[in-house]
Amino acid sequence: MKRIFNNNRLFSFLIPVISVILGLLAGAIIMLITGYNPLLAYQSIIHSIFFEPYYSGETIRAMIPLVLSGLAVAFAFRTGLFNIGVEGQLLVGWFTAVAVGIGFGDLPKAVLLPLAIIAAALAGAIWGFVPGFLKARFKVHEVITTIMMNYIALHVTNYLIRTYLYTQGERTPSVPESASLSSKFLMDLTQGSRLHWGFIVALIAAVIMWFILWKTTKGYELRSVGFNPNASKYAGMNVNRNVILSMAISGAFAGVAGAMEGLGTYQYMTINSTFIGIGFDGIAVALLGLNTSIGVIFGAALFAGLKIGSISMQSIAGVPTDLVQIIIALIIFFVASSYLIRWLLVRLKKGGK
């Protein structure tokens, strides 16, 4: 019995790995059919993200918001909720971080930087709180409300930027140095990439999520409510409050993801005519990572690597970047269809014996 248990863990670890391999294989086949050179394409990806410091830096930089939005989705998932609203929560977090950074620009960095990040977390939390509250109080399905809240966030942040923080170039002014996560050191280390200290924030967030869910009574409650609200209520937990809390925490992670863009990558916020997509990518990252902290980090790494690598792939092998999107989609499919892989593995094993 114990062995089966262990095998299961091995399985769950193998599944994403095999999925990635299968996804890349499928991508190669598509390239072959459509007349591109898959070897060159993959080589260019690998070469750039592993051997060109600039792209290594950019990959890690791209990971930062992905980790956080992945955590946001995973956290909600763990508690039985589907947060499609990460995108919107990220936008309000982004805006808030930038606004606080600019608005309180006189504060010393040691105060301002954490303040801006916390404010962003709060903003995201509020944006997540609304669907959570509506679900708890009025039983409104969170999927709809989070979708609606995304659009509201998009328009509201645009409006706020245009009205209060507008500068040339359809964006806010840049945040002062005292609110910036960017680092000369990291930049030089990576030949001028936009890598910033946010990666530490992302790692801390991953630890926090793991800690909350698995080490605290609150996390126990959240998971319990996620699995069985009736039993949780019977056991004395406040189901409604947990639903709300879960969405708020999830939103906070998303808000911090926004702060990373606002204080790190860009140092400002642009008026966005459409969604930026990191929130939706977060769904995929969470799934790739099997909704675990460590998994989310790996998922984000894969995502970021492929995305950043695709720039070189486009440039060197001439393959449109959309192919990366296809590969990612296929990987998600394979992860989702873990049953298939499990089945294949079992077959292989039996055949081997």
Next chain:
Amino acid sequence: MDIMHILEIVIPTAILTATPLIFTALGGVFSERSGVVNIGLEGLMIIGAFIAAIMTTIFEGWGLGGASPWLAILVAAIASAVFSLLHALASITFRAEQVVSGVAINFLALGLSVFLVKLMFNGKGQTPYIKHRIDKTNIPFLHDIPVIGPLFFSHVTYTSYIAIIIAFIVWYIIYKTPFGLRLRSVGEHPAAADTLGINVSRMRYIGVMLSGAFAGIGGAVYLVTISSNFSGTTISGQGYLALAAMIFGKWNPIGAMGAALFFGLAQSLSITGEQVPLLKDIPDVYLLIAPYVLTILALTGFVGRADAPKASGIPYIKGKR
């Protein structure tokens, strides 16, 4: 502008905007009623729009003229149904987490369609414009009826009427035919259906593929009535709105249609609002977010708890306890 004049602008616009949503939301109803959550409606719409763009152009090339967009819609329906097989395969046969598989559908549809467009059109990111659209017309005779005529029978496309009629047909199918009974049973309690000899997987495959076909029509209709060409951003969020409409409509075809029309109306109001004296002075952000806020208010206010099919989202595994 007097009220009537405003309505004459608002209502036809609302109906036009709602039409693709109605089709797609109906698709969602089929899928979810069979017990398969379909977040992939967005992606299925993308495929529909993409195929419609390509096929209309091809049919035009064959000299089919005004029939081209209509035929293209049909092909799009088939293509999206086939594409939705991926979702069916993953979530029914391979027991995938259905939300995940739906998300993958969305990624894949976007990547694949744009990739193919680039391949077909020499690296270009969008298709040429179609020459024959399905245009807004005034319905003969009916549009002369006072009041109703200008509101409901002028400046509308035939696809809108088809959508509304189909909503009723879908309602009939789901609630009044053996097929519908079986479809719902599979979404509510697959094990029970199984013991009665209903092939759960087959019903679910049918549900998902119908959702593919309908979402494909939705995307195609959007293309041939509104956008006229396809690019990666042609469908941006309509699938999610359709999903919301389906939930808003409580998984009921008529309800979904009503919700889609409501979305259309809210959006149309938000656009026309700027041209209406009273609403003009309101900062445009309020009008822009109005449809979404209204939807939330409507859901909290008077729609109440949504009752999803019980087994929706749960893969059926024979004999699992």
Next chain:
Amino acid sequence: MSYVIEMRNIRKEFPGIVANDDITLQVNKGEIHALLGENGAGKSTLMNVLFGLYQPEKGDIRVKGKKVNITDPNIANSLGIGMVHQHFMLIDKFTVTENIILGSEPTLGGKLDLKHAGKQVMKLSEQYGLDVKPNKKIEDISVGMQQRVEILKTLYRGADILIFDEPTAVLTPLEVKELTKIMKLLVKEGKSIILITHKLKEIMEICDRCTVIRRGKGIGTVEVKDTNPDQLASMMVGRQVNTKVNDEPYKPNGDVLIVDNLTVVDSRKVPVVDQLNLTVKGGEILGIAGVDGNGQTELIEAISGLRKVKKGSITLNQKEITNLSPRKITEKGVGHIPEDRHKHGLVLDFSVGENIVLQTYYQKPQATAGYLHYNNIYQKAKSLIKEYDVRTPDAYTPARALSGGNQQKAIIAREIDRSPDLLIAAQPTRGLDVGAIEFIHNKLIEERKQGKAVLLVSFELDEILNLSDRIAVIYEGRIIDIVTPSETNENELGLLMAGQKEKAAVQREENF
């Protein structure tokens, strides 16, 4: 002679377990054949094999002498096999008629012909005395009627071999009687029945023969008229079993629970508990007898804080607990073995260990300042698993993987371990085998011995009669009488439960 059903040397494995190991079952035409075994012995599995839901690894099946290969329920149906499942296979949102016709619907020009179907259902139900309301939704009818719908489903498909998987576990005594009548009628009409039950009395009463299985292996088949309950029980468990009776002297101390003038309304605002008064003393087991749906569920939910109290008060140890939160009430010393263990009792996806601390996870030593000590949790779980004989591979196994009886044991371990002043036990032995029942009864009696108050709600009159010190009969939301077990009997209780207080009084006179 040839059997209507003959299953030979059936073997069925699940990952990690052999559910059926070389089992043989032979059923005569026109008999009621009992299938007896502990929880998890493999009864349901065997029947699911017969019904085509599972494919056996080994063995063959003959129906009416012909070798068959039942690969899915359709084939079973066409062979005339119908099954009433342990967990009802009914669609809540559908009407009775829709549930019955599903899969072989009459149509009229492509449209469902519900009118015709309704008539057919009525005809069938009259023929077999199965009272149902064709146009009601399943979620609105009683469990008994739901079961009759299940039976109708099989009859509608023309089944002449019927499998009943623990049909009486969920029924009230009255309903059980009715079902017994129905089964006898069915047999008279030439149908054959396989009946799974844990109730030896029922077997003795209505069955012709009985096949016993233990841990997946066939033990043998006996003629019921040549056997007795004790023999059956020991065949099943492999040892002697005593049906436990509460024979300790009754020494109640102070009132632990006082329910005063309590009114609770349901979702439609109809009072389901209506100005109810009740007292439970320390050191007593108070049994609540009543037909399902007379307010016992709501009463319990009100006491445990799961449902709002409209009027009246609930007092525990002289402290008012009316409308406190479930958490507060639990902390004040109420334990609750819930009636629906899957819905309320367990988080099936949590490990057994995590379930053990479902109410106490935040307290020391499980946690300090919001930080969980998993070591302590699992240590506690392990010791309880041992003490209460919960059969599970380990404390880390998800509760979902346990058999019903063991799930129930885990709940009972959890609730009793908290040593509450008041223990509410709702249907604590529903669906369990005699071994498990014995164990649980022992535990309840032990609680009483410790001076705790036990509120026992059960549809099993035997259970109520054997365990209770006093029996309160609930009818339409009120306690219409309180009787002592030694001074009453099933007949009187039955009448009281039906609200016939006067007749019951007459009955009592006659008895004594």
Next chain:
Amino acid sequence: ACGSKDSGNSGNKDGKDDNFTVAMVTDTGGVDDKSFNQSAWEGLKAFGKKNDMKVGKDVKYLQSTSQADYAPNLNQLIHQNYDLVYGIGYLMESDVKKAAEQNPDAQLAIVDSVVTDDNKKPMKNVASITFKEQQGSFLVGVVAGMTTKSKKIGFIGGIKSELIKKFESGFKAGVKTVNPDAKIFVQYAGDFNAPDKGQAIAATMYGKGADIIYHSAGATGNGVFTEAKTRKKNGENVWVIGVDRDQYEQGLPEDVTLTSMVKRVDNAVTEVSKETQQGKFPGGKVLEFGLKDNGVGITTNKDHMEHVSADELKKVEEYKNKIINGEIKAPKTDKEYDAYLSSLK
């Protein structure tokens, strides 16, 4: 490439580069956006062909899939030693700036924006290419003002911004100059990618009696065309004025394109590339391409202007000259427009 420290004039010392390479980074629209990305790429391609450069190698573009891609894309090209790297679109401003700071030897150019250093001075190694859209818009405004029957005209913008304001202000000024009584409806869709909104807004404007709509709304404008075509099919006499490039084709088959305001990003890009190739990289300069330099204008294809009478065309020519010789200054902001309006009275 091998730049020299004294910047502004890198490339080969002799001023002529045999192996000159040039590349651009598109914004998310891609090189087929029927707008400035496409135009820029056409310019580059033409430039490459003329100089026998290999398209895809010596002349190349990289497409961005999101705004996060701008920086790595620019860097990719800089690291591949392209002699001149364009960032297309004002959204790339800060990324171009950063790239310019980090790679002082690189020669960069930006379209539609001005890249300044921290002291608000144009950066030395960036050529800023801007256009006087208000001038071209003024001319199509003149056409609209003369053509309208209903005296109601619409303007639909994508997202309200300084850039689009130039289109709006110039256009309105042109209309009012020739048709002071005309009523002009203005609405922004809030989106460059929402044909459905474009269509709805156009429906509203036409519904209110406008017979000509000028759009500056990217793909949102597609909806404007759809609406106009539909109406034309139903017998209404409505028009659209195209933007950025000659949108005649898009008005077919109903033929609803009255004229188009063209923005010759291609010309500008070709020009800057040529100068750079010749060793005269206009780094640190803010280049403003207007009517005079053929940077903006009204469509020149006469066949695509068949609905504008010869007289009217003559008028347009007149105003063009007035703008070129400075007699008329087309307004580019709301304020300038208001001032311009009062000057008309």
